[in-house]
Amino acid sequence: MKLxxxxxxxxxxxxxLTKSLGQNFLHDxxxxxxxxxxxxxxxxxxxxxxxxxxxxxxxxxxxxxxxVLAIETDRRLVEVLRTRFAVTPxxxxxxxxxxxxxxxxxxxxxxxxxxxxxxxxxxxPLIVELAQAxxxxxxxxxxxxxxxxxxxxxxPGGGDYGVxxxxxxxxxxxxxxxxxxxxxxxxxxxxxxxxxxxxRRATALLPEAERGRFIKIVKRGFSQRRKMMxxxxxxxxxxxxxxxxxxxxxxxxxxxxxxxxxEQFARLTEILSxxxxxxxxxxxxxxxxVNERDEVIGRQTRGEVHRLGLKHRAVHVLVFNARGELxxxxxxxxxxxFPGAWDSSAAGHLNSGEDYDACAVREVREELGLELRAxxxxxxRIEPCVETGQEFVWVYRCDAEGPFELPPxxxxxxxxxxxxxxxxxxxxRPGDFASALLWIWKMWHECGR
Numbered sequence: 001m002k003l004x005x006x007x008x009x010x011x012x013x014x015x016x017l018t019k020s021l022g023q024n025f026l027h028d029x030x031x032x033x034x035x036x037x038x039x040x041x042x043x044x045x046x047x048x049x050x051x052x053x054x055x056x057x058x059x060x061x062x063x064x065x066x067x068v069l070a071i072e073t074d075r076r077l078v079e080v081l082r083t084r085f086a087v088t089p090x091x092x093x094x095x096x097x098x099x100x101x102x103x104x105x106x107x108x109x110x111x112x113x114x115x116x117x118x119x120x121x122x123x124x125p126l127i128v129e130l131a132q133a134x135x136x137x138x139x140x141x142x143x144x145x146x147x148x149x150x151x152x153x154x155x156p157g158g159g160d161y162g163v164x165x166x167x168x169x170x171x172x173x174x175x176x177x178x179x180x181x182x183x184x185x186x187x188x189x190x191x192x193x194x195x196x197x198x199x200r201r202a203t204a205l206l207p208e209a210e211r212g213r214f215i216k217i218v219k220r221g222f223s224q225r226r227k228m229m230x231x232x233x234x235x236x237x238x239x240x241x242x243x244x245x246x247x248x249x250x251x252x253x254x255x256x257x258x259x260x261x262x263e264q265f266a267r268l269t270e271i272l273s274x275x276x277x278x279x280x281x282x283x284x285x286x287x288x289x290v291n292e293r294d295e296v297i298g299r300q301t302r303g304e305v306h307r308l309g310l311k312h313r314a315v316h317v318l319v320f321n322a323r324g325e326l327x328x329x330x331x332x333x334x335x336x337x338f339p340g341a342w343d344s345s346a347a348g349h350l351n352s353g354e355d356y357d358a359c360a361v362r363e364v365r366e367e368l369g370l371e372l373r374a375x376x377x378x379x380x381r382i383e384p385c386v387e388t389g390q391e392f393v394w395v396y397r398c399d400a401e402g403p404f405e406l407p408p409x410x411x412x413x414x415x416x417x418x419x420x421x422x423x424x425x426x427x428x429r430p431g432d433f434a435s436a437l438l439w440i441w442k443m444w445h446e447c448g449r
Contacts, residue, residue, distance in 0.1 A: 003027045006054055006186055015076055023074070025053045026117045026143065028184035031195075036060045038176070038197045039115040039141045048109065048137060050098040050116045050126065055081050057117055062090055069112075071098040073119075099126050108135035110200075117143040120189070124148055124164055131171040132215075134208065138200050140172060146192035149177050153196065156261045162225075166218045169262050170205060172198035205266040214269040221257035221265075229257045237272060240339045244332075245271040286352045287312045292384075294392045299352050311384045312349065314391040315360045316440055317376055319345035319368070321401050325416040329367065331434065332412050337389075338434040340412065347436070349391075356394045364398070369405025372398065380444055387439035395440055 006027055009015075026032060035057065041047065041064040052058045052070040054077065061068045062085075071094045072078050078095040085091050094101065099122050109130065114137045118126060123144040130136045153174045154160035175197040182188040206214055220236060221229040230253050233242055246253060249267045251260065260268075285302040289310045305312050319327045327345045331338055346367040350359045357375040364370045376398035384390045406414055417425075422441070430438055 002029070003186055006056075009054055009080060015080075023053065023119070024185040024187060024189045025056070026180070026185055027056060028180075031180050031184050032057055032060055034178070035115065035117075035141060035143065035195055036064060038195065039064075039113055039139060041065050041113070041115075046112045048112050048114045048116070050114070051119045052081060052093075053077060053117070055084055057115070058085070058091070061115060062088060066090065068092070069094070071096055071101055073097045098122065099129065102126065102129045102133070109133060109137045110135035112137045113139045113141070115141045120145050120148075120191070127152070128164065128167050131168045132211065136171055136200055140198040141195065142198075143180060143193060143195045146179065146194045149194035149196045152198065153177055156259055158258070161258050163218055163222050166262055166265060167215065168198065170211070170214060170266070172200055175199050205262070206269060210269055210273045213273050214265065217269055217272070218257075218265060221260065225256065225258060227256070228254050229260065230255070232257075237275075238339075241272070241275055244340075245275075285349070287349055288352050290392060302349070306389065309390050311390050311392065313356065313359075314349045314388070314393050314436075315347065315356055315363060315396060316344040316393060316436065317346040317360055317364055317396045317398060318379075319364075319370075319398055319400050321399070321416060323416075324419070326419055326422060327368075327400075327402065327404070327414055327416055328422070328437075329406065329414040330412045332410055341434045342432055343434040343437050344395075344440065345414075360394070360396045367407065367410060368400075370400055380440070380447060382440065382443055385439070387435045389436065391436070393436070393440070395444070 006025055026035075039045075039047070039061075041061070043064070043066060045065045046067040047061050047065045047069070049058055049061060049068060049070040052072050055070075058068060058070055058081070067090055069092045070081070072081065073096065075095055078093065081093055085093070098119075114130065123142065127140065127142065130140065148164070150160040151162060151164045152168055154162070154165045177194050177196045180193045180195060182192065185193070216236065217233065220232050223232055229251075230242055230246060237245075243253070245268055248271055249264050251264060251268070286299055287302055287305050288296045289298040289300050289305065289312060291297050291311065294311075294313070300308075300310060304310070321327070328342050329345060331341050331343050346363045348359065348363040348367070350356065354362075356378075360376055361372050364372055364376070376396040378394055379397045380395040382388060382391075382393040382395065384392055402416075404414065423445075426433060426438060426441060
């Protein structure tokens, strides 16, 4: 459709274009063909077109694709399109607000391609909507403002890189883009334009369940561009957890969000999501609740046991080598209590219905990867107190040389220490240790170990 034809159709229908709807119609044949070519269409492709206007792009799409679904919000233009393509069975024309339609209709678009000269007023939210859909189109070929195009194609470190970049590139890889002169449109827009080509990623960077957290991290990180991202994220996560996560991803504590790559944001999301899952799982563990005689009187979730200060059961195992050195573990920063503190060789709560000896064997296996042929030696029993978190504790001893297999989500690292060195260390820096180990060490010394 040439410019003269457009003007004729508009005049015949006494149609005045509405600026608020972003009605700038692309009429240049070379640019239209270039857009269609960028779609890489085959005779089997189904195409979604948003904002067809008078149908110049629609006409070319119908020549290439097996089906075209066009969504137009202007009723006057819908009537023009119905008249023009009245005998075209490959075209389905909807009179609707495209953004409302996409949000309202839970549709799988994974077998479709979007090829459209988008209304500039809804271009950004519409692309984000499709990018976050469970089944987004295979390819997006969209004409929009040059400013938005640059943001979609941006890389870390520049002013164009931001929330829009990451929300879209999480699902789509930028392929190419090209400028379209203002003179190719009628009426000529006041902004520069470009066509962007985005291809859906063959392999997702994150599972679907973690996308919500990714979006939260990205939006929080860019909420104040000039501030360090670590400080902004502290509104949602603990300083200790973030410090550990930043170290694992290789991010400086002073870094700003605009310098963090998509892959680093994804990795940060994985680490923080893993922490959230662990906290959730721990809060749902079921413990036996006991009375002052260590008799079971009920059952409760871990979260409620700790919240209410109920008496329950735990074990600690101290592992020594042939040189008499004690193996201590440094708790992961992801732990819900005493993150990063030094603790017993192995320790844990009794599961509901489990006895102390069975728990000791299990904890040594789970935390150290050590299979014991017999139950370790019981050396000390501790009554519930504030220091143990209201736990009845049996302390065990066993001999082993290592090396041990430490689960990284539970234990940051471990090492051997001479007992006298541990005693001096505790006296000088008690804050380095979990309170239960400090109490166990004190009681063991008082018993004349």
